[in-house]
Amino acid sequence: MARIEADFEDACDFHLIGVSSHVGPHRLGWDLNWALGWDLMHFLDWEIAQPEGASSHPIYRHRETHDGPAVYLICNRTPQGAFAPGAAQLDYLVSLPFDSFEPESAARTLRTLTSVSVAAVLNPFLTGALEALAVLDLTETESAQQRTNAR
Numbered sequence: 001m002a003r004i005e006a007d008f009e010d011a012c013d014f015h016l017i018g019v020s021s022h023v024g025p026h027r028l029g030w031d032l033n034w035a036l037g038w039d040l041m042h043f044l045d046w047e048i049a050q051p052e053g054a055s056s057h058p059i060y061r062h063r064e065t066h067d068g069p070a071v072y073l074i075c076n077r078t079p080q081g082a083f084a085p086g087a088a089q090l091d092y093l094v095s096l097p098f099d100s101f102e103p104e105s106a107a108r109t110l111r112t113l114t115s116v117s118v119a120a121v122l123n124p125f126l127t128g129a130l131e132a133l134a135v136l137d138l139t140e141t142e143s144a145q146q147r148t149n150a151r
Contacts, residue, residue, distance in 0.1 A: 013069075015103035016129060018076070018090035019110060020118040025075050028092060029060045031115045032073060036106075038062040040073055048083055048132060055080035059136070069097030072136070074129075084129035087122055095133055 021028050029040040043061035047054045060073040072095040074083055082088035096106055103121045110119035124130040 013098045014124070014133065015096040015098060015101060015106075016122045016124045016127065016133075017094040017096065017103060017107050017110065018087050018118070018120050018122045018127070019092040019094060019116055020089075021091050021115050022117065023115045025058050025060065025073065025092070028115055029073055031113050032094075032110075033062075035109055035113055038071060040071070043072075046074075046083070046132070046136065048081065050081035053080060055082070057083045064100075069100060071096055071101075072133075083132060084127040086127040087129065090118070090120075093122075093127075093129060 040060040062071040074093040076083045107119040
C-alpha cells in the first residue's frame with residue numbers, strides 16, 4: 001500500500017484549489033476566464049461511483065497550447081454526491097498544473113471575484129480527488145496518443 005501511495009505522490013503534478021460559489025459553472029468559468037486570461041470550455045461530464053449509484057460532474061478545461069498542461073474547473077458538489085469526498089463542502093475544484101501556477105497567488109486572485117465566496121489551497125491526497133484526477137489525466141494522455149497515432 002505504501003508503494004501505491006508513493007506512486008500517486010510522484011504522479012501528483014498539479015495544485016488543487018477548492019472554491020465555494022453561489023453561481024453556476026458557466027458563470028464561474030466566465031469569471032475565471034476574465035480574471036486569469038483563460039479560455040475554459042466545457043470538456044466532459046465525469047461519472048463518479050457513489051454509494052447509491054453515480055454522480056455526474058461537469059468539467060471545464062483550458063490549455064495554453066494544444067499539447068500543454070491543462071487547467072480544470074470541476075463541479076465538485078452535485079445532488080448525487082461529491083467528486084472529492086474530503087472536500088464535499090466546496091462547490092468547485094480548480095486543478096492547476098504544478099509548474100505553471102503558484103497556488104497561493106491563484107487562490108488570492110480567485111478571492112477577489114464577486115462570484116467566489118471561498119478559495120483555499122487543498123491537499124489532493126486528503127480530498128479524495130487524487131485518484132479521479134489521475135484517471136482523468138491518463139484518459140487525456142491516451143486520447144492524445146490515439147489522435148497522434150491516427151495521423
